[in-house]
Amino acid sequence: MSRFQLQVNGKPHSVEVDPDTPLLYVLRNDLKLNGAKFGCGLGQCGACTVMLDKEAVMSCLVPVALVGSRAVRTVESGGTRWVPSSVLQQAFLDEQAGQCGYCIAGMVMRATALFEQVASPTDAQIRSWMQPNLCRCGSHLRILRAVRRAADVLAAQPIRNY
Template sequence: MSVIVLTVNGRKHRLNIDPATPLLYVLRNQLALNGPKFGCGMQQCGACMVLIDGKAQYSCTMPVSLVEKKSVITLEGLASAEDVLHPVQQSFLDEQAAQCGYCLNGMVISAVSLLNTSTHLDDLTIRKGMQHVLCRCGSQARVLRAIKRAASASDK
């Protein structure tokens, strides 16, 4: 066991934990953050995505020790205030871009990561950026519209 200091959603946490523990387990079990989900445990579905220094990363296999000096943002940390959602979260609501919701964490986190690099996104760029998130609900057309809506809101 080691003392690991994590910065998650802007707050520092001191944890006495095995450095090899997957980040996802720390987020869900020690910090009670339930946005990231356990899906496959093999970096295949994207349900566990978090932003690490602004970039979407899988948390299911990432040892917690690798993020000690980095900023981790989960779905819960995207909103700027308790009642003000991140533009991507709001656009997903506006476009009703979720059905079962299991992939939603990965979709939103990946979309935010895309917008962190560019606000002018065409269909191909969005599809490439979202290809690592598995969704079987059939809401992909609404997800595409939601990301475009968030990008246009960022342009204003």
């Protein structure tokens, strides 16, 4: 066991875990942040996607020892389904992008990373960027429409709040 200092959603956290413990388990079990979901545990579905600095990562593949001083952001850093805090969250609601909702937190985090790196993504960029995350309900087209809707709204805003 080792002690790690993590910066999660803008707040410092100290955890004592095995260095090989996946970040996903630390978030869910130790910090009680359950937005990132366990899907496959192999980095093949994206349900566990969070952000390290401005990069979308599958937290089931990231040992906590490799996080270091990078900022971790989870879907909990945003609003709630009742009070969305971003254009992106509102677009997911408007497009009814979540059927069962299991993949949505990972989808929102992957799209957030897209908007932080590409100011005005094309449809091809959106499809390519979202490709690593799977939706088993078949909401992919709604999810893509939600990301496109958010991109269009953000393009018209002087201050970006994705």
